[in-house]
Amino acid sequence: MNMDDFFDRLLTVRFTDDRTGVDIIDQTLIPVEMKRIVLKTKEEVWEAIKKLRVRGAPAIGVAAACGLAAIARRIETADYDEFYKEFKKIKDYLASSRPTAVNLFWALNRMDDVAVKNKGKCVEEIKNILLDEAELIRTEDIAISRNIGEIGFGLIKELKKEGSEVGILTHCNAGTLATAKYGTATAPMYIALEHGFKGDDMHVYCDETRPLLQGARLTSFELHNAGIKTTLQCDNMASILMKSGKIDIIFVGCDRVAANGDAANKIGTSGVAILAKHYGIPFYVCAPSSTIDMNTLTGKDIPIEQRDGEEITEMWYKARMAPVGVDVYNPAFDVTDNELITGIITEKGLCKAPYDKAFKELGIGGGLC
Numbered sequence: 333m334n335m336d337d338f339f340d341r342l343l344t345v346r347f348t349d350d351r352t353g354v355d356i357i358d359q360t361l362i363p364v365e366m367k368r369i370v371l372k373t374k375e376e377v378w379e380a381i382k383k384l385r386v387r388g389a390p391a392i393g394v395a396a397a398c399g400l401a402a403i404a405r406r407i408e409t410a411d412y413d414e415f416y417k418e419f420k421k422i423k424d425y426l427a428s429s430r431p432t433a434v435n436l437f438w439a440l441n442r443m444d445d446v447a448v449k450n451k452g453k454c455v456e457e458i459k460n461i462l463l464d465e466a467e468l469i470r471t472e473d474i475a476i477s478r479n480i481g482e483i484g485f486g487l488i489k490e491l492k493k494e495g496s497e498v499g500i501l502t503h504c505n506a507g508t509l510a511t512a513k514y515g516t517a518t519a520p521m522y523i524a525l526e527h528g529f530k531g532d533d534m535h536v537y538c539d540e541t542r543p544l545l546q547g548a549r550l551t552s553f554e555l556h557n558a559g560i561k562t563t564l565q566c567d568n569m570a571s572i573l574m575k576s577g578k579i580d581i582i583f584v585g586c587d588r589v590a591a592n593g594d595a596a597n598k599i600g601t602s603g604v605a606i607l608a609k610h611y612g613i614p615f616y617v618c619a620p621s622s623t624i625d626m627n628t629l630t631g632k633d634i635p636i637e638q639r640d641g642e643e644i645t646e647m648w649y650k651a652r653m654a655p656v657g658v659d660v661y662n663p664a665f666d667v668t669d670n671e672l673i674t675g676i677i678t679e680k681g682l683c684k685a686p687y688d689k690a691f692k693e694l695g696i697g698g699g700l701c
């Protein structure tokens with residue numbers, strides 16, 4: 333597989349050529365269909381994020397920023413105050429789409445800062461600056477995940493022995509489909525290929541990730557298509573897999589890291605981390621610094637999205653598998669306590685506990701304010 337073609341085909345989110353809309357792959361259709369859709373209105377962007385047509389923390393941030401800039405373009409006024417009032421309404425509306433991934437708020441706030449900083453310029457010029465800023469958020473994300481990949485690849489390389497594969501486990505999809513290019517948890521694998529590793533030098537085990545199957549539908553799809561040796565297992569098989577000695581290292585993505593290193597990621601991640609501790613397997617969280625929220629002090633302060641119960645009772649393919657009316661508990665994320673995390677890989681470097689100190693040393697001071 334030519335990796336340039338691969339990444340072109342899986343380009344998650346971008347502006348349309350005329351920058352009047354956001355062009356995304358509708359991830360709800362993968363792996364059955366690969367279809368791109370264009371989002372032009374604030375309702376379309378909101379719905380695409382809410383319904384997981386575009387998902388994964390960095391990709392949500394990029395989609396929201398591009399959406400905000402494309403929609404703001406159509407605000408019809410030459411008066412800055414009127415423009416900004418309308419811009420802020422759109423921003424707040426998009427911010428209400430999902431609560432956990434901090435990248436959404438980080439990207440929208442960065443756009444807001446640009447709109448405020450450029451007060452005094454004419455509205456048409458500000459609109460263009462906003463479009464450029466959204467594109468910058470997208471291209472920066474590519475460089476960020478590349479750096480994360482280089483650091484993660486270093487860890488894979490240390491585990492590689494002549495004639496044997498490195499066993500890697502991942503949960504959910506923190507892949508190319510969740511970012512602007514390499515993914516976060518998958519970046520070490522894609523960068524390994526760039527450095528001459530063969531697809532079967534690594535063996536990636538993908539948790540299917542109930543209830544919405546991001547691991548099965550998306551991660552196993554992309555890694556398998558990239559020519560990386562890939563095995564899919566149900567979430568409840570992770571323990572036997574780790575016990576068998578097949579897993580050397582675990583990489584997961586994350587949606588928000590608190591200042592103390594507690595990390596929220598897709599539901600089930602904390603269970604994987606507890607198992608990893610039990611079996612003595614290194615467990616790494618891959619996080620762009622925009623996912624580290626120094627204003628959220630601990631994991632307890634991270635808002636956890638609760639989703640519709642039908643995602644469990646009817647699952648992805650809308651086939652009923654539980655009685656109508658049964659009560660359902662469906663948190664979309666859980667928090668992995670910092671003491672279970674071997675290290676947090678950011679684009680600026682590998683952080684080890686104590687995390688607050690490590691973040692400060694790397695100049696990571698991001699947050700919502």
Ligand code: MRU
Pocket residue numbers: 384387388389390433503504505506507510511515516517546584585586587597598599664
């Ligand atoms: O509900 P989703 O599919 O948006 O959840 C995605 C995850 O939990 C990812 O692991 C996380 O956003 C990291 S993406 C690089």
